[in-house]
Amino acid sequence: MQEILDRLEEWRDYQAGEWVARCPAHDDGKPSLWINLKTSGMVGLACRAGCRFEDIVAALDLLPRHLFNVDAEGLVAVAEARPAPLSPFLTASLRVWLDSLPAGEAEAGEAVAYAQKRFGLSAAEQDRLGLRWWPGPQPCPEWVPGSFVRYPRLVVPMADFAGVARGAQGRDLTGRCPGRWISLANPEGFEWQRFGVFPGPDPGAPWVVAEGLSDPLAVVADGYNAVGVRGAALLNNDPATLDTLASALAGRDVRVCGDNDRAGREFTRTILAALHQRAVRARQLTLPAGFTDYAVWRETR
Known part of the structure:
Protein backbone atom coordinates (compact mmCIF):
# COMPACT_ATOMS: atom_id res chain seq x y z
CA MET A 1 0.00 0.00 0.00
CA GLN A 2 2.83 2.36 0.81
CA GLU A 3 4.13 2.01 -2.74
CA ILE A 4 0.79 3.20 -4.11
CA LEU A 5 0.68 6.16 -1.73
CA ASP A 6 4.22 7.15 -2.67
CA ARG A 7 3.11 7.57 -6.29
CA LEU A 8 0.71 10.32 -5.21
CA GLU A 9 1.43 13.98 -4.54
CA GLU A 10 0.62 15.53 -1.17
CA TRP A 11 -1.10 12.46 0.18
CA ARG A 12 -2.15 12.57 3.81
CA ASP A 13 -4.19 10.58 6.30
CA TYR A 14 -7.88 11.35 6.33
CA GLN A 15 -8.99 8.75 8.83
CA ALA A 16 -8.09 5.14 9.57
CA GLY A 17 -7.79 3.26 6.27
CA GLU A 18 -8.51 6.37 4.17
CA TRP A 19 -6.29 9.01 2.57
CA VAL A 20 -6.62 12.05 0.32
CA ALA A 21 -4.15 13.26 -2.30
CA ARG A 22 -3.83 15.39 -5.40
CA CYS A 23 -5.46 13.54 -8.28
CA PRO A 24 -2.84 12.59 -10.89
CA ALA A 25 -5.42 12.51 -13.72
CA HIS A 26 -6.08 16.27 -13.77
CA ASP A 27 -4.49 19.57 -12.73
CA ASP A 28 -5.58 19.33 -9.12
CA GLY A 29 -5.56 22.60 -7.19
CA LYS A 30 -5.99 20.83 -3.86
CA PRO A 31 -6.33 17.18 -2.82
CA SER A 32 -9.47 15.76 -4.40
CA LEU A 33 -8.59 12.06 -4.73
CA TRP A 34 -9.98 9.74 -2.06
CA ILE A 35 -8.11 6.49 -1.41
CA ASN A 36 -9.14 3.67 0.87
CA LEU A 37 -7.81 0.21 1.67
CA LYS A 38 -10.29 -2.59 2.37
CA THR A 39 -9.59 -5.53 4.65
CA SER A 40 -9.81 -7.73 1.54
CA GLY A 41 -6.72 -5.97 0.16
CA MET A 42 -8.64 -3.95 -2.46
CA VAL A 43 -7.73 -0.28 -2.93
CA GLY A 44 -10.52 2.13 -3.86
CA LEU A 45 -9.92 5.38 -5.78
CA ALA A 46 -12.47 8.17 -6.34
CA CYS A 47 -11.86 11.68 -7.64
CA ARG A 48 -14.21 14.46 -6.51
CA ALA A 49 -13.67 16.16 -9.87
CA GLY A 50 -15.11 13.17 -11.68
CA CYS A 51 -11.96 11.70 -13.28
CA ARG A 52 -12.48 8.19 -14.65
CA PHE A 53 -11.05 5.32 -12.63
CA GLU A 54 -9.13 4.12 -15.69
CA ASP A 55 -7.47 7.52 -16.12
CA ILE A 56 -6.42 7.69 -12.47
CA VAL A 57 -4.86 4.23 -12.58
CA ALA A 58 -3.05 5.02 -15.85
CA ALA A 59 -1.72 8.31 -14.44
CA LEU A 60 -0.25 6.33 -11.54
CA ASP A 61 1.47 4.03 -14.05
CA LEU A 62 -0.44 1.07 -12.62
CA LEU A 63 -2.85 -1.55 -13.88
CA PRO A 64 -6.19 -2.33 -12.23
CA ARG A 65 -4.80 -5.66 -11.02
CA HIS A 66 -2.29 -3.74 -8.87
CA LEU A 67 -5.20 -2.53 -6.71
CA PHE A 68 -6.17 -6.04 -5.56
CA ASN A 69 -4.55 -8.19 -2.87
CA VAL A 70 -2.58 -5.16 -1.66
CA ASP A 71 -0.48 -5.67 1.47
CA ALA A 72 -1.53 -3.25 4.22
CA GLU A 73 2.10 -3.10 5.44
CA GLY A 74 1.01 -2.25 8.96
CA LEU A 75 -1.58 0.36 7.87
CA VAL A 76 -5.17 0.19 9.08
CA ALA A 77 -7.73 -1.13 6.56
CA VAL A 78 -11.47 -0.44 6.51
CA ALA A 79 -14.10 -3.15 6.70
CA GLU A 80 -15.82 -4.37 3.54
CA ALA A 81 -19.30 -4.25 5.03
CA ARG A 82 -21.15 -0.92 5.13
CA PRO A 83 -20.76 0.52 8.65
CA ALA A 84 -23.84 0.73 10.84
CA PRO A 85 -25.35 4.04 11.99
CA LEU A 86 -23.94 5.37 15.23
CA SER A 87 -25.04 3.59 18.37
Whole structure:
Protein backbone atom coordinates (compact mmCIF):
# COMPACT_ATOMS: atom_id res chain seq x y z
CA MET A 1 0.00 0.00 0.00
CA GLN A 2 2.83 2.36 0.81
CA GLU A 3 4.13 2.01 -2.74
CA ILE A 4 0.79 3.20 -4.11
CA LEU A 5 0.68 6.16 -1.73
CA ASP A 6 4.22 7.15 -2.67
CA ARG A 7 3.11 7.57 -6.29
CA LEU A 8 0.71 10.32 -5.21
CA GLU A 9 1.43 13.98 -4.54
CA GLU A 10 0.62 15.53 -1.17
CA TRP A 11 -1.10 12.46 0.18
CA ARG A 12 -2.15 12.57 3.81
CA ASP A 13 -4.19 10.58 6.30
CA TYR A 14 -7.88 11.35 6.33
CA GLN A 15 -8.99 8.75 8.83
CA ALA A 16 -8.09 5.14 9.57
CA GLY A 17 -7.79 3.26 6.27
CA GLU A 18 -8.51 6.37 4.17
CA TRP A 19 -6.29 9.01 2.57
CA VAL A 20 -6.62 12.05 0.32
CA ALA A 21 -4.15 13.26 -2.30
CA ARG A 22 -3.83 15.39 -5.40
CA CYS A 23 -5.46 13.54 -8.28
CA PRO A 24 -2.84 12.59 -10.89
CA ALA A 25 -5.42 12.51 -13.72
CA HIS A 26 -6.08 16.27 -13.77
CA ASP A 27 -4.49 19.57 -12.73
CA ASP A 28 -5.58 19.33 -9.12
CA GLY A 29 -5.56 22.60 -7.19
CA LYS A 30 -5.99 20.83 -3.86
CA PRO A 31 -6.33 17.18 -2.82
CA SER A 32 -9.47 15.76 -4.40
CA LEU A 33 -8.59 12.06 -4.73
CA TRP A 34 -9.98 9.74 -2.06
CA ILE A 35 -8.11 6.49 -1.41
CA ASN A 36 -9.14 3.67 0.87
CA LEU A 37 -7.81 0.21 1.67
CA LYS A 38 -10.29 -2.59 2.37
CA THR A 39 -9.59 -5.53 4.65
CA SER A 40 -9.81 -7.73 1.54
CA GLY A 41 -6.72 -5.97 0.16
CA MET A 42 -8.64 -3.95 -2.46
CA VAL A 43 -7.73 -0.28 -2.93
CA GLY A 44 -10.52 2.13 -3.86
CA LEU A 45 -9.92 5.38 -5.78
CA ALA A 46 -12.47 8.17 -6.34
CA CYS A 47 -11.86 11.68 -7.64
CA ARG A 48 -14.21 14.46 -6.51
CA ALA A 49 -13.67 16.16 -9.87
CA GLY A 50 -15.11 13.17 -11.68
CA CYS A 51 -11.96 11.70 -13.28
CA ARG A 52 -12.48 8.19 -14.65
CA PHE A 53 -11.05 5.32 -12.63
CA GLU A 54 -9.13 4.12 -15.69
CA ASP A 55 -7.47 7.52 -16.12
CA ILE A 56 -6.42 7.69 -12.47
CA VAL A 57 -4.86 4.23 -12.58
CA ALA A 58 -3.05 5.02 -15.85
CA ALA A 59 -1.72 8.31 -14.44
CA LEU A 60 -0.25 6.33 -11.54
CA ASP A 61 1.47 4.03 -14.05
CA LEU A 62 -0.44 1.07 -12.62
CA LEU A 63 -2.85 -1.55 -13.88
CA PRO A 64 -6.19 -2.33 -12.23
CA ARG A 65 -4.80 -5.66 -11.02
CA HIS A 66 -2.29 -3.74 -8.87
CA LEU A 67 -5.20 -2.53 -6.71
CA PHE A 68 -6.17 -6.04 -5.56
CA ASN A 69 -4.55 -8.19 -2.87
CA VAL A 70 -2.58 -5.16 -1.66
CA ASP A 71 -0.48 -5.67 1.47
CA ALA A 72 -1.53 -3.25 4.22
CA GLU A 73 2.10 -3.10 5.44
CA GLY A 74 1.01 -2.25 8.96
CA LEU A 75 -1.58 0.36 7.87
CA VAL A 76 -5.17 0.19 9.08
CA ALA A 77 -7.73 -1.13 6.56
CA VAL A 78 -11.47 -0.44 6.51
CA ALA A 79 -14.10 -3.15 6.70
CA GLU A 80 -15.82 -4.37 3.54
CA ALA A 81 -19.30 -4.25 5.03
CA ARG A 82 -21.15 -0.92 5.13
CA PRO A 83 -20.76 0.52 8.65
CA ALA A 84 -23.84 0.73 10.84
CA PRO A 85 -25.35 4.04 11.99
CA LEU A 86 -23.94 5.37 15.23
CA SER A 87 -25.04 3.59 18.37
CA PRO A 88 -26.62 5.60 21.23
CA PHE A 89 -23.49 4.84 23.27
CA LEU A 90 -21.19 6.42 20.66
CA THR A 91 -23.48 9.43 20.25
CA ALA A 92 -23.43 9.96 24.02
CA SER A 93 -19.66 9.42 24.18
CA LEU A 94 -19.12 12.04 21.49
CA ARG A 95 -21.32 14.51 23.41
CA VAL A 96 -19.38 13.91 26.63
CA TRP A 97 -16.06 14.43 24.84
CA LEU A 98 -17.20 17.63 23.12
CA ASP A 99 -18.55 19.01 26.40
CA SER A 100 -15.19 18.34 28.06
CA LEU A 101 -13.35 20.62 25.61
CA PRO A 102 -12.76 24.32 26.33
CA ALA A 103 -15.15 26.82 24.78
CA GLY A 104 -15.67 30.57 24.92
CA GLU A 105 -13.21 33.46 24.92
CA ALA A 106 -11.99 32.87 28.48
CA GLU A 107 -10.92 29.24 27.91
CA ALA A 108 -10.49 28.96 24.14
CA GLY A 109 -9.32 32.39 23.10
CA GLU A 110 -7.05 31.18 20.30
CA ALA A 111 -9.80 29.16 18.62
CA VAL A 112 -12.42 31.88 19.12
CA ALA A 113 -10.15 34.51 17.57
CA TYR A 114 -9.43 32.24 14.59
CA ALA A 115 -13.13 31.56 13.90
CA GLN A 116 -13.90 35.28 14.19
CA LYS A 117 -11.22 36.24 11.68
CA ARG A 118 -11.52 33.31 9.27
CA PHE A 119 -15.29 32.83 9.16
CA GLY A 120 -16.69 36.04 10.63
CA LEU A 121 -18.45 34.24 13.48
CA SER A 122 -18.98 36.21 16.67
CA ALA A 123 -18.20 34.56 20.00
CA ALA A 124 -21.95 34.27 20.62
CA GLU A 125 -22.51 32.53 17.28
CA GLN A 126 -19.65 30.14 17.99
CA ASP A 127 -21.22 29.27 21.31
CA ARG A 128 -24.59 28.70 19.64
CA LEU A 129 -22.99 26.28 17.16
CA GLY A 130 -21.10 24.48 19.93
CA LEU A 131 -17.59 25.18 18.65
CA ARG A 132 -14.78 23.94 20.90
CA TRP A 133 -10.98 24.05 21.22
CA TRP A 134 -8.54 21.15 21.24
CA PRO A 135 -5.42 22.51 23.03
CA GLY A 136 -3.05 19.76 21.88
CA PRO A 137 -1.80 16.31 23.00
CA GLN A 138 -3.74 14.89 25.93
CA PRO A 139 -5.78 11.74 26.73
CA CYS A 140 -8.75 11.26 24.43
CA PRO A 141 -11.15 8.59 23.16
CA GLU A 142 -9.75 5.94 20.82
CA TRP A 143 -11.72 7.36 17.89
CA VAL A 144 -9.74 10.61 17.97
CA PRO A 145 -6.87 9.86 15.53
CA GLY A 146 -3.24 10.68 16.22
CA SER A 147 -3.15 13.16 13.35
CA PHE A 148 -5.92 15.10 15.14
CA VAL A 149 -4.31 14.95 18.58
CA ARG A 150 -0.91 16.41 17.80
CA TYR A 151 -1.92 20.02 17.02
CA PRO A 152 -4.23 22.64 18.58
CA ARG A 153 -7.51 22.75 16.67
CA LEU A 154 -10.83 24.49 16.35
CA VAL A 155 -13.31 21.64 16.89
CA VAL A 156 -16.58 21.81 14.96
CA PRO A 157 -19.42 19.39 15.86
CA MET A 158 -21.31 17.92 12.89
CA ALA A 159 -24.94 17.77 13.98
CA ASP A 160 -27.97 16.24 12.31
CA PHE A 161 -31.13 18.23 11.54
CA ALA A 162 -32.38 17.58 15.08
CA GLY A 163 -29.27 19.24 16.51
CA VAL A 164 -27.64 16.02 17.78
CA ALA A 165 -23.85 15.88 17.21
CA ARG A 166 -23.00 12.78 15.19
CA GLY A 167 -19.45 13.61 14.18
CA ALA A 168 -16.85 16.36 14.36
CA GLN A 169 -13.86 17.76 12.55
CA GLY A 170 -10.90 19.75 13.82
CA ARG A 171 -9.18 22.66 12.00
CA ASP A 172 -5.43 22.99 12.60
CA LEU A 173 -4.55 26.37 14.13
CA THR A 174 -0.77 26.14 13.76
CA GLY A 175 -0.25 25.77 10.02
CA ARG A 176 2.10 22.84 10.71
CA CYS A 177 -0.31 19.92 10.25
CA PRO A 178 -0.37 18.45 6.70
CA GLY A 179 -4.15 18.09 7.01
CA ARG A 180 -5.94 21.35 7.78
CA TRP A 181 -9.21 19.58 8.63
CA ILE A 182 -9.08 16.16 10.30
CA SER A 183 -12.13 13.96 10.93
CA LEU A 184 -12.69 11.56 13.77
CA ALA A 185 -11.78 7.96 13.02
CA ASN A 186 -14.75 5.68 12.44
CA PRO A 187 -15.23 3.28 15.38
CA GLU A 188 -15.10 -0.36 14.33
CA GLY A 189 -18.36 -1.30 12.64
CA PHE A 190 -19.77 2.25 12.75
CA GLU A 191 -19.43 5.48 10.81
CA TRP A 192 -19.68 9.13 11.82
CA GLN A 193 -22.18 11.24 9.93
CA ARG A 194 -21.05 12.44 6.50
CA PHE A 195 -22.57 15.90 6.80
CA GLY A 196 -23.09 18.63 9.38
CA VAL A 197 -26.05 20.98 9.83
CA PHE A 198 -25.35 24.59 10.85
CA PRO A 199 -28.51 26.61 11.46
CA GLY A 200 -28.20 30.35 11.04
CA PRO A 201 -29.92 32.98 13.18
CA ASP A 202 -33.02 32.98 10.92
CA PRO A 203 -34.68 29.58 10.33
CA GLY A 204 -36.55 31.04 7.35
CA ALA A 205 -33.41 32.16 5.55
CA PRO A 206 -32.10 30.20 2.53
CA TRP A 207 -30.13 26.99 3.05
CA VAL A 208 -26.73 26.64 1.39
CA VAL A 209 -25.18 23.19 0.82
CA ALA A 210 -21.39 23.51 0.61
CA GLU A 211 -18.21 21.44 0.74
CA GLY A 212 -16.45 20.70 4.00
CA LEU A 213 -16.94 22.90 7.05
CA SER A 214 -15.14 26.18 6.32
CA ASP A 215 -17.71 27.39 3.79
CA PRO A 216 -20.78 26.47 5.89
CA LEU A 217 -19.41 28.38 8.88
CA ALA A 218 -18.85 31.45 6.68
CA VAL A 219 -22.38 31.03 5.28
CA VAL A 220 -23.83 31.12 8.81
CA ALA A 221 -21.83 34.28 9.55
CA ASP A 222 -23.65 35.87 6.59
CA GLY A 223 -27.00 35.06 8.19
CA TYR A 224 -27.98 31.95 6.23
CA ASN A 225 -28.46 28.29 7.15
CA ALA A 226 -25.89 25.78 5.96
CA VAL A 227 -25.19 22.10 5.42
CA GLY A 228 -21.56 21.00 5.11
CA VAL A 229 -20.93 17.78 3.16
CA ARG A 230 -17.64 15.92 3.49
CA GLY A 231 -17.45 15.44 -0.28
CA ALA A 232 -19.85 14.42 -3.02
CA ALA A 233 -17.68 11.40 -3.80
CA LEU A 234 -18.59 9.98 -0.40
CA LEU A 235 -22.30 10.25 -1.19
CA ASN A 236 -22.32 8.74 -4.66
CA ASN A 237 -23.00 5.28 -3.24
CA ASP A 238 -24.88 6.47 -0.17
CA PRO A 239 -28.56 6.92 -1.12
CA ALA A 240 -29.63 6.80 2.53
CA THR A 241 -27.72 10.01 3.36
CA LEU A 242 -28.98 11.69 0.19
CA ASP A 243 -32.53 10.71 1.14
CA THR A 244 -32.01 12.24 4.60
CA LEU A 245 -30.75 15.50 3.13
CA ALA A 246 -33.57 15.67 0.60
CA SER A 247 -36.25 14.97 3.20
CA ALA A 248 -34.96 17.69 5.54
CA LEU A 249 -34.46 20.28 2.78
CA ALA A 250 -37.77 19.69 0.99
CA GLY A 251 -39.81 22.87 0.70
CA ARG A 252 -36.90 25.15 1.64
CA ASP A 253 -35.02 27.70 -0.45
CA VAL A 254 -31.88 25.66 -1.25
CA ARG A 255 -28.67 26.73 -2.97
CA VAL A 256 -25.64 24.51 -3.67
CA CYS A 257 -22.21 26.14 -3.61
CA GLY A 258 -19.14 24.07 -4.43
CA ASP A 259 -15.59 25.41 -4.64
CA ASN A 260 -14.60 27.39 -7.69
CA ASP A 261 -12.53 24.62 -9.26
CA ARG A 262 -13.15 21.45 -11.23
CA ALA A 263 -13.79 19.34 -8.13
CA GLY A 264 -16.12 21.98 -6.71
CA ARG A 265 -18.13 22.22 -9.91
CA GLU A 266 -18.50 18.44 -9.94
CA PHE A 267 -19.61 18.59 -6.30
CA THR A 268 -22.30 21.14 -7.23
CA ARG A 269 -23.52 19.06 -10.19
CA THR A 270 -23.67 15.87 -8.11
CA ILE A 271 -25.56 17.39 -5.18
CA LEU A 272 -27.97 19.31 -7.43
CA ALA A 273 -28.73 16.18 -9.44
CA ALA A 274 -29.34 14.14 -6.28
CA LEU A 275 -31.68 16.76 -4.83
CA HIS A 276 -33.57 17.21 -8.10
CA GLN A 277 -34.02 13.45 -8.41
CA ARG A 278 -35.66 13.55 -4.98
CA ALA A 279 -38.01 16.42 -5.95
CA VAL A 280 -36.13 19.09 -3.99
CA ARG A 281 -35.96 22.44 -5.77
CA ALA A 282 -32.38 23.72 -5.52
CA ARG A 283 -30.29 26.23 -7.42
CA GLN A 284 -26.59 26.79 -7.92
CA LEU A 285 -24.85 29.59 -6.02
CA THR A 286 -21.96 30.70 -8.21
CA LEU A 287 -18.93 32.39 -6.66
CA PRO A 288 -17.37 35.45 -8.33
CA ALA A 289 -14.42 34.73 -10.62
CA GLY A 290 -11.10 34.60 -8.83
CA PHE A 291 -12.43 33.27 -5.51
CA THR A 292 -11.71 29.64 -4.67
CA ASP A 293 -14.46 29.12 -2.10
CA TYR A 294 -17.17 30.90 -0.11
CA ALA A 295 -15.02 31.41 3.00
CA VAL A 296 -12.25 33.12 1.00
CA TRP A 297 -14.83 35.29 -0.77
CA ARG A 298 -16.40 36.34 2.52
CA GLU A 299 -13.05 37.05 4.17
CA THR A 300 -12.06 39.47 1.41
CA ARG A 301 -15.35 41.37 1.26
